[in-house]
Amino acid sequence: MAGRSSRPSGKCLAHGAARAGTAGHPYRRVAVWAGSACSSAEFELQALPAQTATSVFPNPTRGPVTVRWTQADFSVHAVELINAVGRRVLQRSASLAEADELQLELELSGVRAGFYMIILHTSQGKVFKRLSVL
Structure with a gap:
């Protein structure tokens, strides 16, 4: 589809992508795009075994x-x-x-x-x- 953006417009776009960090530290401002859906949920990066x-x-x-x-x-x-x-x-x-x-x-x-x-x-x-x- 010509002329369409792959990211949704609106409030989530302003939050940006997940920030890098270390295991065990919670993150708060996250925008996740899946099609046209957006989520700003808190998550925690787990250390690998x-x-x-x-x-x-x-x-x-x-x-x-x-x-x-x-x-x-x-x-x-x-x-x-x-x-x-x-x-x-x-x-x-x-x-x-x-x-x-x-x-x-x-x-x-x-x-x-x-x-x-x-x-x-x-x-x-x-x-x-x-x-x-x-």
Whole structure:
């Protein structure tokens, strides 16, 4: 339909979209568009579970791997790579710069092919992620 706006006009448009923030803090001024409907309801942003809020990629890998926790509500202090028999293959502390970036890259040169466990030591406990090295 030529000339029609995808957003409704009126009071809700003046409120704008949801504001970004942190988990656990209520929001009040929200406009939600669904077709021509509009709502200004209070809501609360919930934190993702630690397992869901972290990612490891590429997986499987032949080279370096990125560990990312951008959607997490915690900080990471250290990362360990454990092989299938429980030996620590790699240990790395997260620097302040990496903690601010919410990710770090693990160089896996010299690591044999196999299945590994990445353990993230966080402010809320340990998070375990699987990794396959080809």
